[in-house]
Amino acid sequence: xxxxxxxxxxxxxxxxxxxxxxxxxxxxxxxxxxxxxxxxxxxxxxxxxxxxxxxxxxxxxxxxxxxxxxxxxxxxxxxxxxxxxxxxxxxxxxxxxxxxxxxxxxxxxxxxxxxxxxxxxxxxxxxxxxxxxxxxxxxxxxxxxxxxxxxxx
Amino acid sequence: xxxxxxxxxxxxxxxxxxxxxxxxxxxxxxxxxxxxxxxxxxxxxxxxxxxxxxxxxxxxxxxxxxxxxxxxxxxxxxxxxxxxxxxxxxxxxxxxxxxxxxxxxxxxxxxxxxxxxxxxxxxxxxxxxxxxxxxxxxxxxxxxxxxxxxxxxxxxxxxxxxxxxxxxxxxxxxxxxxxxxxxxxxxxxxxxxxxxxxxxxxxxxxxxxxxxxxxxx
Numbered sequence: 075x076x077x078x079x080x081x082x083x084x085x086x087x088x089x090x091x092x093x094x095x096x097x098x099x100x101x102x103x104x105x106x107x108x109x110x111x112x113x114x115x116x117x118x119x120x121x122x123x124x125x126x127x128x129x130x131x132x133x134x135x136x137x138x139x140x141x142x143x144x145x146x147x148x149x150x151x152x153x154x155x156x157x158x159x160x161x162x163x164x165x166x167x168x169x170x171x172x173x174x175x176x177x178x179x180x181x182x183x184x185x186x187x188x189x190x191x192x193x194x195x196x197x198x199x200x201x202x203x204x205x206x207x208x209x210x211x212x213x214x215x216x217x218x219x220x221x222x223x224x225x226x227x
Numbered sequence: 228x229x230x231x232x233x234x235x236x237x238x239x240x241x242x243x244x245x246x247x248x249x250x251x252x253x254x255x256x257x258x259x260x261x262x263x264x265x266x267x268x269x270x271x272x273x274x275x276x277x278x279x280x281x282x283x284x285x286x287x288x289x290x291x292x293x294x295x296x297x298x299x300x301x302x303x304x305x306x307x308x309x310x311x312x313x314x315x316x317x318x319x320x321x322x323x324x325x326x327x328x329x330x331x332x333x334x335x336x337x338x339x340x341x342x343x344x345x346x347x348x349x350x351x352x353x354x355x356x357x358x359x360x361x362x363x364x365x366x367x368x369x370x371x372x373x374x375x376x377x378x379x380x381x382x383x384x385x386x387x388x389x390x391x392x393x394x395x396x397x398x399x400x401x402x403x404x405x406x407x408x409x410x411x412x413x414x415x416x417x418x419x420x421x422x423x424x425x426x427x428x429x430x431x432x433x434x435x436x437x438x439x440x441x442x443x444x
Contacts, residue, residue, distance in 0.1 A: 117318065122312065123314055161394060164397075178315055219326075220323050225429075
């Protein structure tokens with residue numbers, strides 16, 4: 075299986091088809107996704123919270139995070155932050171052999187209309203959906219309001 | 228063996244092509260890399276030329292007139308421009324200061340003024356602001372008012388904000404917060420120390436006792 079695929083790819087690389095396949099998202103080799111470093115800082119109220127995580131793609135094909143849902147929140151949207159302005163985006167690329175990083179000050183998940191105010195020590199269960207790969211379930215721990223992942227407290 | 232090498236090289240080439248073809252994916256992650264640089268050593272920037280405290284007369288969380296210069300005269304004061312519909316940086320910044328403040332003596336806590344000025348006055352009414360700040364630190368002062376007035380005040384501190392608007396493409400609401408906290412000296416009432424949004428609880432905990440006295444952190 076694997077050698078066969080390599081040969082196919084080797085052949086395709088000679089043509090320009092690969093460029094199109096690379097962006098078409100219909101590649102058969104597939105993305106290999108995993109999620110790490112997830113946390114939610116304890117929010118001020120149940121109206122709004124932020125969530126952070128890193129999606130790693132070990133596969134040779136890019137994928138796309140298309141939605142995030144949770145039973146704990148009425149709505150979860152994805153945002154990018156540029157120079158203090160926060161903008162909603164409909165999807166984020168998970169590059170081949172790369173990472174999609176949500177972190178404080180950058181991209182973040184925005185939770186709205188939470189069933190109750192998450193408290194430090196709680197866990198929020200999320201479902202991530204992708205354009206190509208199957209859904210992933212994430213158990214996101216709620217940390218203190220001032221949690222800093224680089225120091226761990 | 229040779230074939231294998233070739234296949235591997237082709238795979239690599241294919242991967243490279245894919246990456247360059249999907250440049251937008253790279254762009255989404257690259258600013259994050261920059262942010263991750265260790266800046267803990269320079270959380271505070273002491274300004275050679277202090278800023279004058281903005282002449283802002285706004286409305287506090289009780290709906291009363293609040294004259295920033297008169298109310299905070301001779302007080303160590305931290306000012307931040309943000310909005311409550313902000314899940315990430317605004318509550319983090321205010322929570323960092325709130326936690327650091329608790330490490331001060333009661334007397335010093337009573338001296339400190341922490342002022343949150345909304346950049347989204349249409350949504351941040353006095354009561355909305357009050358509700359939000361109560362969840363962080365009930366002693367924090369929340370100010371709202373006319374956006375043009377707030378924007379002009381921010382501009383005198385070199386902080387640029389824009390009105391909340393609808394994104395043309397998505398129709399979603401976009402709000403803007405400042406990226407800096409400015410500390411004003413109780414001795415001169417000048418804005419003499421700047422904190423970027425990477426400043427942590429530890430940075431503020433270390434620096435607040437000095438700022439209370441108007442000393443350089």
